[in-house]
Amino acid sequence: MSNLILRNIRPLGESVTDLLIADGKIAAYGTVPPAPGTAEEDGRGAILWPGLIDAHTHLDKTTWGMGWHENNRAAVLRERIDFERENRLGLGIDPHRQSMRHAIGLAANGASHIRSHVDIDPTHGLRLVEGVQETRRKLRDIIDIEIVAFPQSGLMVTPGTAELLDQALAQGCAVLGGIDPCGIDRDPKGQLDTLFALAVKHGVPIDIHLHETGELGAFTMELIFERVRANGMQGKFVISHAFALGMNDHLRVGKLIEEIAELDIGIATTGAPSATVPSVKRLREAGLRVGAGCDGIRDTWGPWGLPDMMDRARIIGMRNGVRSDNDLRHMLELVSQGGADLMGIEGYGVAIGCNADFTLLNGETIGHAVVQPSPPPLVVKAGRVIARNGQCIMDMP
Amino acid sequence: MSNLILRNIRPLGESVTDLLIADGKIAAYGTVPPAPGTAEEDGRGAILWPGLIDAHTHLDKTTWGMGWHENNRAAVLRERIDFERENRLGLGIDPHRQSMRHAIGLAANGASHIRSHVDIDPTHGLRLVEGVQETRRKLRDIIDIEIVAFPQSGLMVTPGTAELLDQALAQGCAVLGGIDPCGIDRDPKGQLDTLFALAVKHGVPIDIHLHETGELGAFTMELIFERVRANGMQGKFVISHAFALGMNDHLRVGKLIEEIAELDIGIATTGAPSATVPSVKRLREAGLRVGAGCDGIRDTWGPWGLPDMMDRARIIGMRNGVRSDNDLRHMLELVSQGGADLMGIEGYGVAIGCNADFTLLNGETIGHAVVQPSPPPLVVKAGRVIARNGQCIMDMP
Numbered sequence: 001m002s003n004l005i006l007r008n009i010r011p012l013g014e015s016v017t018d019l020l021i022a023d024g025k026i027a028a029y030g031t032v033p034p035a036p037g038t039a040e041e042d043g044r045g046a047i048l049w050p051g052l053i054d055a056h057t058h059l060d061k062t063t064w065g066m067g068w069h070e071n072n073r074a075a076v077l078r079e080r081i082d083f084e085r086e087n088r089l090g091l092g093i094d095p096h097r098q099s100m101r102h103a104i105g106l107a108a109n110g111a112s113h114i115r116s117h118v119d120i121d122p123t124h125g126l127r128l129v130e131g132v133q134e135t136r137r138k139l140r141d142i143i144d145i146e147i148v149a150f151p152q153s154g155l156m157v158t159p160g161t162a163e164l165l166d167q168a169l170a171q172g173c174a175v176l177g178g179i180d181p182c183g184i185d186r187d188p189k190g191q192l193d194t195l196f197a198l199a200v201k202h203g204v205p206i207d208i209h210l211h212e213t214g215e216l217g218a219f220t221m222e223l224i225f226e227r228v229r230a231n232g233m234q235g236k237f238v239i240s241h242a243f244a245l246g247m248n249d250h251l252r253v254g255k256l257i258e259e260i261a262e263l264d265i266g267i268a269t270t271g272a273p274s275a276t277v278p279s280v281k282r283l284r285e286a287g288l289r290v291g292a293g294c295d296g297i298r299d300t301w302g303p304w305g306l307p308d309m310m311d312r313a314r315i316i317g318m319r320n321g322v323r324s325d326n327d328l329r330h331m332l333e334l335v336s337q338g339g340a341d342l343m344g345i346e347g348y349g350v351a352i353g354c355n356a357d358f359t360l361l362n363g364e365t366i367g368h369a370v371v372q373p374s375p376p377p378l379v380v381k382a383g384r385v386i387a388r389n390g391q392c393i394m395d396m397p
Numbered sequence: 398m399s400n401l402i403l404r405n406i407r408p409l410g411e412s413v414t415d416l417l418i419a420d421g422k423i424a425a426y427g428t429v430p431p432a433p434g435t436a437e438e439d440g441r442g443a444i445l446w447p448g449l450i451d452a453h454t455h456l457d458k459t460t461w462g463m464g465w466h467e468n469n470r471a472a473v474l475r476e477r478i479d480f481e482r483e484n485r486l487g488l489g490i491d492p493h494r495q496s497m498r499h500a501i502g503l504a505a506n507g508a509s510h511i512r513s514h515v516d517i518d519p520t521h522g523l524r525l526v527e528g529v530q531e532t533r534r535k536l537r538d539i540i541d542i543e544i545v546a547f548p549q550s551g552l553m554v555t556p557g558t559a560e561l562l563d564q565a566l567a568q569g570c571a572v573l574g575g576i577d578p579c580g581i582d583r584d585p586k587g588q589l590d591t592l593f594a595l596a597v598k599h600g601v602p603i604d605i606h607l608h609e610t611g612e613l614g615a616f617t618m619e620l621i622f623e624r625v626r627a628n629g630m631q632g633k634f635v636i637s638h639a640f641a642l643g644m645n646d647h648l649r650v651g652k653l654i655e656e657i658a659e660l661d662i663g664i665a666t667t668g669a670p671s672a673t674v675p676s677v678k679r680l681r682e683a684g685l686r687v688g689a690g691c692d693g694i695r696d697t698w699g700p701w702g703l704p705d706m707m708d709r710a711r712i713i714g715m716r717n718g719v720r721s722d723n724d725l726r727h728m729l730e731l732v733s734q735g736g737a738d739l740m741g742i743e744g745y746g747v748a749i750g751c752n753a754d755f756t757l758l759n760g761e762t763i764g765h766a767v768v769q770p771s772p773p774p775l776v777v778k779a780g781r782v783i784a785r786n787g788q789c790i791m792d793m794p
Contacts, residue, residue, distance in 0.1 A: 314701075323699040
């Protein structure tokens with residue numbers, strides 16, 4: 001755990017001050033005398049912000065740093081899943097190397113924590129999880145990675161998957177994933193009962209992909225509500241995407257949000273510009289825990305995305321029709337504190353005593369920092385500088 | 398008009414070749430022998446693409462390069478218009494200086510042509526137009542700017558505006574603008590009859606902002622169709638935004654598109670992620686002329702936007718749910734050939750004999766060039782290098 005003096009920074013965009021980091025924690029602001037043997041950095045007036053959090057991504061899927069993956073397949077969701085499963089290793093998408101690239105990219109752009117869903121299916125067993133676990137170990141001092149055991153190919157339609165999820169949780173995956181119990185699995189009761197039984201057995205939270213739109217997604221949410229309540233899993237469930245909350249029925253969505261709030265279910269959004277995403281402002285007004293993620297980037301599913309939570313803050317902001325400085329600040333909170341709330345990260349923030357996991361941001365104001373693409377001048381993890389100007393101290397493999 | 402030899406480029410992403418530019422025109426591809434006195438550039442294998450075109454922007458509005466404009470006003474469209482009109486000059490938004498910054502930014506990022514709407518109202522008379530006209534003169538060798546005389550504050554609700562538009566067209570504005578004949582002017586017949594009379598008098602095309610959504614916008618479109626037909630203005634009308642074409646009624650939209658195609662009306666889109674934008678794929682399949690623009694960037698209306706048509710191609714692509722390489726190429730065509738089709742630019746393209754207005758793009762493939770933010774290595778206007786790596790040869794004032 002490192003000591004460091006950081007001068008000339010603006011914590012959360014406030015007045016310029018200095019910062020002392022001791023034993024990897026935020027120790028003091030204000031007048032910090034030089035200390036023999038303690039390194040100093042000049043923040044040059046940049047904004048100090050807690051480490052960014054990618055609360056929904058797929059480290060095992062990206063082609064980042066590989067040759068361009070040409071894709072003119074006309075595919076529906078099920079076909080995308082099958083194509084990827086059957087071709088990923090043959091295409092050279094090594095889960096360890098690629099997750100290293102993806103995670104180092106996120107760290108270089110200011111992130112301190114990642115929640116990554118990682119595919120589990122009978123074709124690969126736990127191989128993909130093991131690749132990302134290796135990355136987690138290697139990047140321990142760079143960025144925290146939480147792994148979600150994720151049945152990408154479905155649970156009920158892909159026999160053998162439930163047993164693999166069970167093994168993955170026994171081997172340390174922190175969260176159990178799920179996907180479209182109706183749309184993919186064609187058996188919502190089957191998938192959800194299986195997931196809740198596994199989660200209760202291992203004492204882990206659930207984070208489920210729910211792309212189902214409109215009334216179908218709302219139906220699945222109601223099945224989830226029943227089971228969260230029955231299993232006492234309030235505060236231990238996240239719905240990712242939650243496209244049903246973007247449906248064009250204000251009153252119906254309001255009822256769903258009320259129940260989500262009551263059960264303390266978290267929401268992870270990507271702000272996908274072409275999807276019926278939930279209004280992040282409405283979710284906040286209802287008091288929900290809401291985080292954000294880049295989702296898959298440049299993978300066999302599609303070409304978009306960067307390993308950059310500031311880019312994601314901009315996408316979510318544009319998608320949500322944000323204009324004001326107050327709302328721009330909310331976008332930055334979504335990709336930081338919002339993710340911490342979702343993942344239950346302890347010691348998060350830039351208050352005295354918090355872990356010294358933070359990034360500096362260029363910008364006159366918070367709003368300016370959000371809208372102006374600019375690599376972060378300095379990123380610090382546990383009190384140690386791990387990136388400068390968008391370059392991580394560890395090279396991508 | 399310049400001569401130049403450009404080696405090692407991939408025209409439209411095809412095989413590597415050399416290019417000879419003579420007298421500012423594309424003269425030859427293939428083996429180009431060195432010529433005494435003719436400069437040479439090494440394209441390093443980059444993609445050669447015709448100059449990008451911002452077919453819908455507002456050069457007179459941006460705060461680019463100024464201090465951050467804090468904005469926590471809760472405002473509807475009419476209030477945004479009024480706030481800007483009453484405060485723009487006091488805030489220091491000088492139309493000449495700011496349009497220089499905006500246009501130089503676009504050129505640095507690969508643009509060769511701009512269609513800019515410029516506000517005309519009784520508060521400013523033609524002052525804002527004159528500021529942008531000065532920019533047009535100064536940047537004559539850098540980028541082409543076409544000015545739309547634009548009644549931002551409304552025509553019927555703001556007496557004196559029609560006379561000012563008449564003057565502006567007499568003084569060389571190339572296009573007549575308009576805005577939400579129902580939503581802003583509360584008198585669709587009044588505004589449209591006035592606009593068409595002015596356009597016919599001056600022999601100029603019309604390019605109207607139409608933010609009106611759903612049936613209201615469809616109604617206004619029908620009034621436009623009647624007048625395009627009655628005045629023989631087929632091929633001389635552009636509907637910008639056209640949010641009504643994003644309404645959730647496939648058949649109704651289909652009927653509107655059929656008539657737009659028959660009347661050869663062009664569409665300019667910004668792909669706004671929070672708006673009901675038209676599907677660019679559907680418009681293309683109907684054979685429409687469709688261009689794209691960044692709209693206002695970082696102005697008193699809102700904080701978003703960059704002077705960068707590649708960024709805009711990405712926004713439109715994400716908004717339209719694009720995934721395939723073929724569709725990524727379509728996004729690049731929208732911000733280039735699409736704009737040329739809309740504006741009727743002669744000599745556009747990279748075929749032999751075309752004007753040597755082009756940009757190089759980094760990327761293994763067209764798709765890669767679209768999704769990967771990267772400043773263009775070289776931008777050429779009329780055969781002369783005007784920007785390298787995102788830096789224009791002319792500094793922003």
